[in-house]
Amino acid sequence: MSGRTRPRPAAAGGPRAWARDLAMGMRFAAGGGREGWTRTLLTALGVGLGVTLLLAAASLPTLLENRTVRREAVAPAETERPVPPSPRTLVQAPLETAFRSEPVRGQLLRPDGARPPLPPGVTALPGPDQMVLSPALRKLLHSPEGALLRPRLPFKDVGTIGPAGLVGPGDLAYYAGSATLTPENGGHRIRAFGVTRAPEPLDAKLLAVLIVGCVVLLMPVALFIATAVRFGGERRDRRLAALRLIGADARMTRRTAAGEALFGALCGLLVGTVLFLVGRQFADRITFWDIIAFPSDVTPVPWLAALVAAAVPLAAVAVTLLALRRVGIEPLGVVRSGGGRRRRLWWRLPFPAAGIALLLLNGGIEGSRSTAGPFLIGGGAALFLLGVALLLPWAVDATVSRLSGGPVPWQLAVRRLQLSGGTAARAVSGITVAVAGAIALQLLFSAIQSDYLKVTGQDSSRAQLQSTLPSHDIGTIRKTISAFRETEGVRGVIATIEASASRPGPLRKGETFAPSTQVTVGDCATLRELARTGPCKDGDVFVVKDAGGQVEGSYIDETARPGATVDFAFHDGPDGAGKRPRLWTVPRSARTVESRKDPMGQDSFGLFATPGALDPALLEEPMARAMIQLAPGVLDAVEHARNTAAGISPLMSVRALRDTVRDGQYTSVRTGLGVAAGATLALIAASMLVTMVEQLRERRRLLSVLVAFGTRRATLAWSVLWQTAVPVVLGLALALSGGLALGLALLRMAGTAGLDWSVVWPLPAAGAALIAVVTLLSLPPLWRMMRPEGLRTE
Amino acid sequence: MTPEGSLLAAEGLRKAYGPTPALDGADFSIHPGEVVAVMGPSGSGKSTLLHCLAGIIRPDSGTVRYGPHTLTDLSDTHRSALRRTDFGFVFQFGQLVPELTCLENVALPLRLNATRRKAAEHRARDWLERLEVDDVAAKRPGEISGGQGQRVAVARALAPQPRVVFADEPTGALDSLNGERVLTLLTDAARDTSAAVVLVTHEARVAAYADREIVVRDGRVKDMAGRI
Ligand SMILES: Nc1ncnc2c1ncn2[C@@H]1O[C@H](COP(=O)(O)OP(=O)(O)OP(=O)(O)O)[C@@H](O)[C@H]1O
Numbered sequence A: 001m002s003g004r005t006r007p008r009p010a011a012a013g014g015p016r017a018w019a020r021d022l023a024m025g026m027r028f029a030a031g032g033g034r035e036g037w038t039r040t041l042l043t044a045l046g047v048g049l050g051v052t053l054l055l056a057a058a059s060l061p062t063l064l065e066n067r068t069v070r071r072e073a074v075a076p077a078e079t080e081r082p083v084p085p086s087p088r089t090l091v092q093a094p095l096e097t098a099f100r101s102e103p104v105r106g107q108l109l110r111p112d113g114a115r116p117p118l119p120p121g122v123t124a125l126p127g128p129d130q131m132v133l134s135p136a137l138r139k140l141l142h143s144p145e146g147a148l149l150r151p152r153l154p155f156k157d158v159g160t161i162g163p164a165g166l167v168g169p170g171d172l173a174y175y176a177g178s179a180t181l182t183p184e185n186g187g188h189r190i191r192a193f194g195v196t197r198a199p200e201p202l203d204a205k206l207l208a209v210l211i212v213g214c215v216v217l218l219m220p221v222a223l224f225i226a227t228a229v230r231f232g233g234e235r236r237d238r239r240l241a242a243l244r245l246i247g248a249d250a251r252m253t254r255r256t257a258a259g260e261a262l263f264g265a266l267c268g269l270l271v272g273t274v275l276f277l278v279g280r281q282f283a284d285r286i287t288f289w290d291i292i293a294f295p296s297d298v299t300p301v302p303w304l305a306a307l308v309a310a311a312v313p314l315a316a317v318a319v320t321l322l323a324l325r326r327v328g329i330e331p332l333g334v335v336r337s338g339g340g341r342r343r344r345l346w347w348r349l350p351f352p353a354a355g356i357a358l359l360l361l362n363g364g365i366e367g368s369r370s371t372a373g374p375f376l377i378g379g380g381a382a383l384f385l386l387g388v389a390l391l392l393p394w395a396v397d398a399t400v401s402r403l404s405g406g407p408v409p410w411q412l413a414v415r416r417l418q419l420s421g422g423t424a425a426r427a428v429s430g431i432t433v434a435v436a437g438a439i440a441l442q443l444l445f446s447a448i449q450s451d452y453l454k455v456t457g458q459d460s461s462r463a464q465l466q467s468t469l470p471s472h473d474i475g476t477i478r479k480t481i482s483a484f485r486e487t488e489g490v491r492g493v494i495a496t497i498e499a500s501a502s503r504p505g506p507l508r509k510g511e512t513f514a515p516s517t518q519v520t521v522g523d524c525a526t527l528r529e530l531a532r533t534g535p536c537k538d539g540d541v542f543v544v545k546d547a548g549g550q551v552e553g554s555y556i557d558e559t560a561r562p563g564a565t566v567d568f569a570f571h572d573g574p575d576g577a578g579k580r581p582r583l584w585t586v587p588r589s590a591r592t593v594e595s596r597k598d599p600m601g602q603d604s605f606g607l608f609a610t611p612g613a614l615d616p617a618l619l620e621e622p623m624a625r626a627m628i629q630l631a632p633g634v635l636d637a638v639e640h641a642r643n644t645a646a647g648i649s650p651l652m653s654v655r656a657l658r659d660t661v662r663d664g665q666y667t668s669v670r671t672g673l674g675v676a677a678g679a680t681l682a683l684i685a686a687s688m689l690v691t692m693v694e695q696l697r698e699r700r701r702l703l704s705v706l707v708a709f710g711t712r713r714a715t716l717a718w719s720v721l722w723q724t725a726v727p728v729v730l731g732l733a734l735a736l737s738g739g740l741a742l743g744l745a746l747l748r749m750a751g752t753a754g755l756d757w758s759v760v761w762p763l764p765a766a767g768a769a770l771i772a773v774v775t776l777l778s779l780p781p782l783w784r785m786m787r788p789e790g791l792r793t794e
Numbered sequence B: 001m002t003p004e005g006s007l008l009a010a011e012g013l014r015k016a017y018g019p020t021p022a023l024d025g026a027d028f029s030i031h032p033g034e035v036v037a038v039m040g041p042s043g044s045g046k047s048t049l050l051h052c053l054a055g056i057i058r059p060d061s062g063t064v065r066y067g068p069h070t071l072t073d074l075s076d077t078h079r080s081a082l083r084r085t086d087f088g089f090v091f092q093f094g095q096l097v098p099e100l101t102c103l104e105n106v107a108l109p110l111r112l113n114a115t116r117r118k119a120a121e122h123r124a125r126d127w128l129e130r131l132e133v134d135d136v137a138a139k140r141p142g143e144i145s146g147g148q149g150q151r152v153a154v155a156r157a158l159a160p161q162p163r164v165v166f167a168d169e170p171t172g173a174l175d176s177l178n179g180e181r182v183l184t185l186l187t188d189a190a191r192d193t194s195a196a197v198v199l200v201t202h203e204a205r206v207a208a209y210a211d212r213e214i215v216v217r218d219g220r221v222k223d224m225a226g227r228i
């Protein structure tokens, strides 16, 4: 191929020779006719898919960061001391509710003057009874199901919150104007919006999980890219043989091949970038694990993007050179050394061994907090998984070389695997690594999950919702309680009106204030939820002692005594001394009982009275709490209850009782990994399908010849199935053992023992299912290729 | 054109790929044990004719009769079964399964016909000997020469003792010496087993091996000369 007249020196391997041969390869790839283009296109598409995924992964930090920044920007600024009113202040109160499981974030605002601070994304404050809202909330309100939410937002829609004021496009948020809100009736005066919270350092165990997760998810992508640059390799090798015939030496052809791969990889980068840019336009239309993102948030971290751009072409060249090591391109054809040279174990084993060693060397998981820690964990896991990927071709080789005999399909499959087990192993290496990684990750996750689950003490089987009434007016309280009782889907309301009672009369020696206790008024059904009342009828009074015995009983004894007189008025304040006492005598018939944890998990004690015994109007500044029991099976009962609350006061919130809550960081790590796993799995399936079809395509002519012979389609289909099944079984076995080894090493690091098999089994099963689906999908192309047209190709 | 006693006979075959016809009313017949050379310029429709005759593709119209069967009416499954049991094939190149040894390649059609492995390989060895390539029995197709490969292919076509052998330019990729040797072996062996041979070729000298020659031109068959 050289234009020179003198033969090139044999050792030409300098940068110039490299550049020349790579360039020649790229020219071949670009101008290789239809065949060449098909190959380049396949590679570009494959690499492109991988690159898209890598860029998406590289955007995750930006996405999370931007969401956090905006979430903090809309929160009312925190101040140490109360802010005095000025033209630059406003009074604010949160209006929190939720629709089904989606939180709806609202704020009630009343400006103090002409130049109030504006929340981000809002150009003008809404006037009284007006609101500005997010597009997603407007859409929800206008939808049929939004009818359940509309009563809670009885404001006039006067504008839209811009993206700067929203965490994401799916955010349900609004700001409503008020004419009456003051700090006295539930508001909070602020000068500005926005808080800055020091970022919470990620928990060490979660950091380890996150790092391993990234490695696990990105390894298959890397493997896929490596596979994609080898698409159509056999044909290319034959083409390169022609090059040898006209005088290229072995090294030149190898570099030329690398050049072709480089071209494909560069095209792939381009395709990937375009796919990514186009794809992110749809980010605000796709919900991925509850996250909908603004397209502008899906921006790769620059250095990560640069890393992708540099690593992909480099990897393409390296992979090609490595792959051609085993292939002798001779002037008269391609000699695959598969038959002669066995794959060796000795250089493969050190990879997983080194990986495990790195992990164990790292010591405890707390080490991941140090600067080197994350790199050690990530590097260790990556090395180990790479080792698994490297062991697979060896395992396939070692196994199939012992197989023989059997019926024709089996024989065809086994012989093919013996000759080119590497190709088959490559096809399943992605899933092997993914399953191994997933097993390790699941083990770690299940071992640490209890650390991140907090038991709240609430009992959601006894009551499902709770609400605190923001009014001390006994009339309003009564109205609210009966409104809840009449709400559709509400079975019962555990409603208490609470205040405090103290011993009347002057202070005794040594006392700084009068002993006091809590007074709780509720009907018998309510009191039964709070204390072991035994028989109860209206008019009864109980003295309740703390069952846990944690609260000192003497105060209760001094005030809540049958026959004792108590005073409900407060005398602590500056004007307390002159206040008229509100006296009441505890009936002598009052029984002493023990307290019981209420559905919120709290203990109440002191004086419990039914309304027939104590008129709550006598209490000073009574507080009311309601725990609501819903009738099972009534759809949207929660929404009706929330509407009832909003009808009484927009500031009244209704919260669901939860038995346990997950740590926020844990949840977001889990969510992030879930999102990524879905994407990786889709990629693996796609890559397997492409690889399988590609392998079939290279054998199109042979398939046609076999069909001409009268070979049954079933025979060929079975041989393809066997050919897939053998590496798959080996791959999954390897994945299982590798995953367990890696998982146990990680568990040791995390300082948790205990192997939970139940989380392990589903993964190889899922892998096998995925492969079965892909294999079935590859049958139609196989059918199509078993046509006589194939006799003509070449 | 369909004389009495013919083994395989075709009438009025038409096959078009898009607007241009590849076969345009071709007739053909062959007797048991007869060797017919099919000649003609490139693109005239020889391969298409052969594929129709062998039931690999279905013509757009016309019939192919083989003994009591009307091939053109049979289902794909039936035609496949016939190809397995009664027909043998030799193509120009790339027909040996690369991962099987030559011996296994020859045994393959026998095994597709449910012959046991041992017996199939035994018979395959006989045929390799007969075609003078028993020394490559254990090698893979990638490790042997083109001429050896074609001989293995011929052995494979003849091993199940087919009634008709279809050969599409079996020597196209060989030098003339090798080519002639392969053709001699093919026709001799076919005559020994009284198999009919449909031999598509460009080579003029091939006439020496054939009982009859026909020429395909623009999708039609012209009889060149009578029998020898
Ligand atoms: N599968 C196909 N798709 C489209 N066109 C086809 C197909 N098979 C054959 N043809 C066309 O039909 C015509 C006859 O083709 P055929 O292969 O039978 O010719 P041939 O005589 O065997 O030529 P050669 O001597 O070059 O092998 C040609 O014009 C060819 O282009």
Ligand SMILES: [Mg+2]
Pocket (backbone or CB within 6 Å): B046, B047, B048, B168
């Ligand atoms: Mg032809």
